[in-house]
Amino acid sequence: MTDRHTDPHKDLHSEHGALRGEHPGRAADPVIKVVDLAWLEFAKPDLDRAEAFARDFGFAVVERTPDVLRLRGALPGTACLVIRKGTGNGFVGPAFQAADAADLTRLARALDAEVADLEGGGRHVTAYTPSGLRVQVVHGAPHHPGLELQRPLAYNTGGLLTRINETQRPARAPALVERLGHVVLSSTVFRRDLDWFLDHLGLIVSDFLYLDGQRGRGPTMAFIRCDRGSEPADHHTLAMHLGPVTGYVHSAYQVADLDALAAGGEYLKDRGYVRSWGIGRHIQGSQIFDYWRDPDRLLLEHFTDGDRFDSALEPGWAAMSASGLAQWGPPATADFLGNRPSPALLRDAVAALRADNEIDLPRLLALAKAMGS
Incomplete structure (x- = not known):
């Protein structure tokens, strides 16, 4: 394995955790190794409003009925968002892609679950993490051909001229979503959920975060990628952190380049949507990011260059x-x-302190301090 002591930015990382007896970031013998996220599923009361935002954000519509809205990116693949009509506004769970059909049988046997038919084609296994998060693993779901992509702009940088006698005039238009990149979740039993994903789905950790002064208690956030061997994978397909509630934090969708992201943001602003944070570049994962709230206050990210x-x-x-x-x-x-x-945040914190989980008062105070620092 490669130790990031050789990384020119090694000041961003401490020594490799395994050398100090800390979490190794991967399971020795996982049940299967998923290869990517397939889609995320949500429930929303107003599919018309959800579709309007989706088109403004840059998704393409695969299917729209009175009860379901399926959305996709422009790259070949499955639908990347499934939104079903419901009485509430919430996250149902992620679906991960299995490498082959045999993996579904292997996973079902390990979890004492069933392999069942997917709506529209393919098969799946449904499971639940220790915190109760619903997770699907799928294979053979409908695969859609690619759509026309938004072409990245040609840049003149230093002495390298790629554009002569041409101007740059990116339109204020929806930033074309290319694909689903990752989902971020919160868990009151972070360590148990983390180990579940590593043990059962073969995911591996790219970066751990820990609470200042509490490193001896282990990590409290992990950026987790698919293990594809020598084939490079996104820095994180799943990120997860310890928190007073379990559930969805945000999801991220790749766009062509910085100009697509920025011009798409101007379009969203002109349409009256609320930017939550951006534009900037992350440390873990390096993505250029821009975060937006949909009309139901769910958080979605445009990103590029991860x-x-x-x-x-x-x-x-x-x-x-x-x-x-x-x-x-x-x-x-x-x-x-x-x-x-x-009041809701206070109620969540009090409930977490009273429950059987990994939250206690020192950790809760340290989390509050970290998020205020």
Whole structure:
């Protein structure tokens, strides 16, 4: 494996955790190894409003009925969002792609679950993490051919001239979503959920974050990628952190380049949508990001230029802090961090302290300090 002691930016990482007896970031013998996210599923009360935002955000519509809205990106693949009509507004769960049909049988046997038919074609296994998060693993779902992509702009940089006698005039238009990149989840039993994903789905950790002064208690956030061997994978397909509630935090969708992201943001602003945080560049994963709230207050990210790692790279370690989320850009907002004081936040914190989980008062105070730093 590659140790990031050789990384020119090694000041962003402490020594490799396994050398100190910390979490190794991968399972020795996982049940299967998923290859990507397939889609995310949500329930929303107003599909007309959901479709309007989806088109403005840059999705293409695969299917629309009175009861379901299926959305896709422009690259070949499955639908990347499934939104069903429901009485509430919430996250149902992620679906991951299995490498082959035999993996579904292997996973079902390990979980004492069933392999069942998917709506529209293909097969799936449904499981639940220790915190109760619903997870599907699928194979053979309908695969859609690619659509016309938004062409990245040609840049003149230094002495390299790629554009002569031509201007740059990117239109204020929806940033064309190319694909689903990752989902971020919160868990009150972070360590148990983390180990479940590594043990059962073969995911591996790219970066760990820990609470300042509490490193001995282990990580409290992980950026987790698919293990494709020598084939590079996104720095994180799943990110997860310890929190007073379990559930969805945000999801991220790749666009062509910075201009597509920025012009798409201007379009969203002109349409009256609310930017949560951006534009900036992350540290873990390196993506250029721009976060937006949909009409139901769910958080979605446009991103471009993310890191790709193969299976050789070992986890990095860093202290968890709001200022450590970006290399450049505006400070992380209270809206993005979810630390805006409210009765609901207080209720969640009190409930978490009373429940059987990994939250206690020192950790809760350290989390609050980290997200305010």
